[in-house]
Amino acid sequence: MGTLFVVDIDGTLIKGSGGPSSNALIDCVRTLYGVEGPINVETVGRTDKSIFAQIIEMYGGSLEELEKTYLRALELYWARSPNTLLPGAREFLIKAQEIGHRLSLGTGNMEPAARLKLEYHQLNCFFPVGGFGEVSKDRAEVVRRAIQEAKRHYEQEFATIWVVGDAPPDIEAAKANGVKAAIVSTGWYTHEQLLKYEPDLLCPDLNSLGEVVFQSV
Numbered sequence: 604m605g606t607l608f609v610v611d612i613d614g615t616l617i618k619g620s621g622g623p624s625s626n627a628l629i630d631c632v633r634t635l636y637g638v639e640g641p642i643n644v645e646t647v648g649r650t651d652k653s654i655f656a657q658i659i660e661m662y663g664g665s666l667e668e669l670e671k672t673y674l675r676a677l678e679l680y681w682a683r684s685p686n687t688l689l690p691g692a693r694e695f696l697i698k699a700q701e702i703g704h705r706l707s708l709g710t711g712n713m714e715p716a717a718r719l720k721l722e723y724h725q726l727n728c729f730f731p732v733g734g735f736g737e738v739s740k741d742r743a744e745v746v747r748r749a750i751q752e753a754k755r756h757y758e759q760e761f762a763t764i765w766v767v768g769d770a771p772p773d774i775e776a777a778k779a780n781g782v783k784a785a786i787v788s789t790g791w792y793t794h795e796q797l798l799k800y801e802p803d804l805l806c807p808d809l810n811s812l813g814e815v816v817f818q819s820v
């Protein structure tokens with residue numbers, strides 16, 4: 604029985620706040636509904652399914668059309684100004700793999716959006732499977748899927764499972780699944796804010812998280 608890391612993307616592996624995703628969403632709402640941004644929708648830590656449901660509630664339209672338009676806009680904005688990799692991200696994944704730990708994605712991004720962002724930084728090779736933002740409005744369900752898919756793909760059970768993320772929903776999703784939360788404060792939330800949600804581990808970035816977690820697991 605090994606260890607599994609269910610890893611978030613925005614704010615954890617790749618710089619998350621603002622940038623291409625937000626611009627794509629604003630562009631998408633302008634194109635579909637003629638509404639000028641910024642739009643009053645919280646996105647940090649939420650799944651795309653949940654964000655899109657709120658937009659449809661506000662402006663109407665179909666989910667399929669919204670997803671398609673968003674992905675097209677994201678491709679454009681990402682190509683123009685991709686978000687940078689966060690400190691220690693690649694090293695964390697390499698080290699985890701070297702030790703023989705398993706990796707699965709647990710992200711609010713729809714799979715095509717997740718793959719687009721990871722592709723640019725050549726990180727897709729670390730994640731044969733995952734749970735993605737189209738699975739559910741509830742991040743706990745996304746994490747549940749990430750774990751299920753990992754068990755199926757790697758054909759094993761796990762003694763220890765960590766959710767690696769940057770936001771309160773990551774911590775809540777870990778608790779809901781009865782697994783541990785290893786959190787970095789490289790996203791929107793500060794160390795003090797995240798502490799209130801009582802993660803099992805809280806570090807400034809993936810460099811320091813790696814130092815702790817690869818010793819203790």
Ligand SMILES: [Mg+2]
Nearest residue numbers: 611613614769
């Ligand atoms: Mg995040």
